[in-house]
Amino acid sequence: xxxxxEKLKNYRTAPFDARFPNTNQTxxxxxxxxxFHRCTKSLTNKGLxxxxxxxxxxxxxxxxxxxxxxxWDTQREEGIxxxxx
Amino acid sequence: xxxxxxxxxxxxPALIPLFVFIAGGCAMSAAYLARLALRxxxxxxxxxxxxxxxxxxxxxFQYKFIAGNVDYSKLKKEGPxx
Numbered sequence: 001x002x003x004x005x006e007k008l009k010n011y012r013t014a015p016f017d018a019r020f021p022n023t024n025q026t027x028x029x030x031x032x033x034x035x036f037h038r039c040t041k042s043l044t045n046k047g048l049x050x051x052x053x054x055x056x057x058x059x060x061x062x063x064x065x066x067x068x069x070x071x072w073d074t075q076r077e078e079g080i081x082x083x084x085x
Numbered sequence: 086x087x088x089x090x091x092x093x094x095x096x097x098p099a100l101i102p103l104f105v106f107i108a109g110g111c112a113m114s115a116a117y118l119a120r121l122a123l124r125x126x127x128x129x130x131x132x133x134x135x136x137x138x139x140x141x142x143x144x145x146f147q148y149k150f151i152a153g154n155v156d157y158s159k160l161k162k163e164g165p166x167x
Binding site for chain 1: 126127140144145146149155
């Protein structure tokens with residue numbers, strides 16, 4: 001928990017992710033968006049503090065175009081989001 | 086189709102290397118496509134049992150053939166577990 005706070009304090013941009021080494025970072029953006037929402041859902045179901053999920057939020061905010069994030073947020077509110085959260 | 090080819094080969098046996106190389110080229114292309122389809126971590130065939138195969142890689146997985154300036158042995162998983 002302390003190390004994630006440390007990482008968040010020193011956060012500058014999304015670090016290199018070996019799963020997505022190429023120029024096309026679309027999947028990186030989408031995966032972090034999904035991971036943030038899965039993380040918050042999983043930790044709230046367990047009753048734990050959701051602060052560690054902030055890492056995924058910072059990464060997807062760095063990577064994703066704002067229009068995509070807005071579109072996915074409206075889709076989630078309407079219940080038509082295609083991904084599995 | 087095959088009878089035409091065998092007739093041509095019998096009269097002009099010098100064409101045999103041509104067919105050998107064409108067959109070899111087709112085999113290599115098919116093999117590469119099969120390798121990409123079956124072994125690439127970016128491909129998802131089975132959405133129910135294996136939904137996101139790229140998430141199964143360790144953080145030190147080297148996808149590219151030549152690593153430029155990334156030291157793969159030093160990488161670790163960034164985000165927290167949940």
